Amino acid sequence: MSEIVGPLKWRLSFLEDVLEKIIGGGTPSRKVEEYYTGNISWVTVKDLVHHKISSSQEYITEKAIQNSATNLIPKGNVIIATRMAVGKAFINEVDVAINQDLKALIPNKNIIETKFLLYFLMNKSEEIEKMGTGTTVKGIRLEQLKKIRINVPSLPEQRKIAAILTSVDDAIEKTEAIIKQTEKAKKGLMQQLLTKGIGHTEFKQTEIGEIPEAWGVELLDNVATRKSGHTPNKKINNYWNGSIPWISLKDTQKLDNRYIRETTDYTTNAGIKNSSAVLLPAGTVVISRDATVGKVGIMGVKMATSQHFINYICGQTIDSRFLYYYLLSCRSIFKRIAAGNTIKTIGLPFFKEFKIALPPINEQRQISKILWAVDDRIEYEKKYLEQLGVLKKALMQSLLTGKVRVKVDENAEVTA
Template sequence: MSIKMKLKEIANVEMGQSPDSNYVFEYDDLAMPFLQGNADFGDISPSPQFYCSKPLKQAQTGDILISVRAPVGAVNLADQSYCIGRGLAAIRPKNSHISSKLFQNIISANKQSLIRVAQGSTFEAISKNDLLEMDIYVPESDLLQKIDNTLDVIEQTISQTRIIIEKLNNKKQGLLNDLLTRGVNLHGNLRPSYEDAPDLYQETELGFIPKEWDISLLDDVATRGSGHTPNKNVPSYWNGGVKWVSLADSSKLDQIHISETDKEISYLGIQNSSAVMHSKGTVVLSRDAGIGKSAILTDDMAVSQHFMAWKCSKRLNNYFLYYWLQQDKPVFENIAIGSTIKTIGLPFFKTYKIAVPSISEQEKVSAILLDTDKYLSDEVNKLNKLEKVKIGLLKDLLQN
């Protein structure tokens, strides 16, 4: 059984405080690793990017680091001493009979109550008192080791799955670079590199590409379009069954396809605005927040003005274009302008060029990348299921 109690009964809380920026550096082997918020949180412990020579508040090894500002409730384990800024707090158990890992899980299992408190404040944040008054379930001492052992099994599986996902991501990035610069031969095998077979390549404004490939304006091999937002003050323009891709769908992009949208508009809304319907198979790309994210429409949909949309001609495979845009994401991010919301101006896309292999080679390249993405997607789904199982198991173990 578990005992319900307040956090203050079994732990102390150290709220973070931002140090003087004059003492914060990108690297200093004599300074303490510095965490301003949860941006440097990892799966278990942080990976700090900055260091502080005069810390004001510190977390000790074994402390539970928790985000106290949006997003509230993210948790990591301090694997060393850290200087902590005002976006974090360090939770320090009073007794050593609970392992740091189990205590981290106990905090994670009860963080929803903190999130609810934060959402009720003007600025999404929680105070020291909110933490100390948090209700938690603590297992009786004779169950601690059993619960630790049970959680270890699933956490090892989760860790192994994350390693597989990291390897697949690295493989995908390598394939993107190789396949979109070297392509494949008639047998579907990757061409030798330029260094190994320079006679197979030509120098272009996009770099060295196979001699069989062309360089083309994207506008010459695809029909470019965009979208619009109907008047939000006219109810009949909204919720009319037309899927409408907007910035609210950013999390759904970069997963090859997009099939559902956060908002819908109506055909009346399309008729009374500059919005247009884009056909199934159209490739869309965000040119504002979430710059460079892309996807392929699985249905006829409309998009907001924050998106570009391309309907491919017979010379261009839409999956090839999707992967080309994925590879070029750093380019889009670098040319984005604007301080409040970065954006890519429309003139950029009028002169945007891509390499164009034969359609059969595009299909072969796309098939290889799609297979890799399928393996990656399967592992990500597996990880999501494992984490849900862990959360459910954790609640059962702690509350029953």
């Protein structure tokens, strides 16, 4: 089915009408180990991280393709998930084989551009996902896929639309790379600054490792006041929905982002007074001791916490930002000593005996200032990335529906 649609002069078609063919996939026998020793990318839904793919988690041989239902898909086509991650689509930048959860859409180049088809499917991904049926594993049938409706503008307009969206994707990719590189640099800086300090040439061996000669080793309890948390009675209404932020396991994902100011639940003064919960001052450093252990934050306002957290009110000889980064650097230690089958936990005796390397306060502030500046850059790039994502979504909704038209010379070639 194909018809010209209104003043747009776009052609309304079924997806199958703009394709040369649809190719399915399969899984070579796992019993034949040699099938998985080749150099041909065998793509599954586990590989659907980006909108383009040039590698995969597993590789197979030509013999595996010959003796299974999988197929080799030439590079430059659109592949979509019809099971598991229903609706996710990408372009394969190299020849790949696919499993049974994917379908390769081979576009008719006289009707539709590959990148335009990709962006159309990306824009429809949520709608396609909702078409999925099944209890354990969601999936859509081939006939459903074929009958998806698509508005198709002229090829020059398709190319221009694809070029605009590709430029945004390029900016997204570049920003993601900057974030990744900066986070890697931060990790290296933390390792260097929190063990070697700034400008030191003389070092000494201690019970927690080598540190600068001018540093000390202290029980954290000696330089910061440790406070536990508690949960006010959930059955008493006037203990809840107040104005005091109360950090619980629901807020774990908010940690590791420097300051925490908002929480899922809020308690009241009555809740604090009638429980073992403590109202802690802004600047208190909080660390999770249960479930996802070792997540750290600095309270940006007065707050309370549940019993799943340990809180440190910093004294005059320790800087809260320095302690934040120091505890972040100890994540592997916290994970290693956490015990429990269902929920991992760190017992209070560990925190009572926990020792840290302690530079002079001025050096602590220098160290935290350097790391804080790196985090500022990461935060800036993440916000920019979020803005790019919003822009891309808006552009797809406008350009791929014809709500906003692009100017093209119908006789000119436009490359994406």
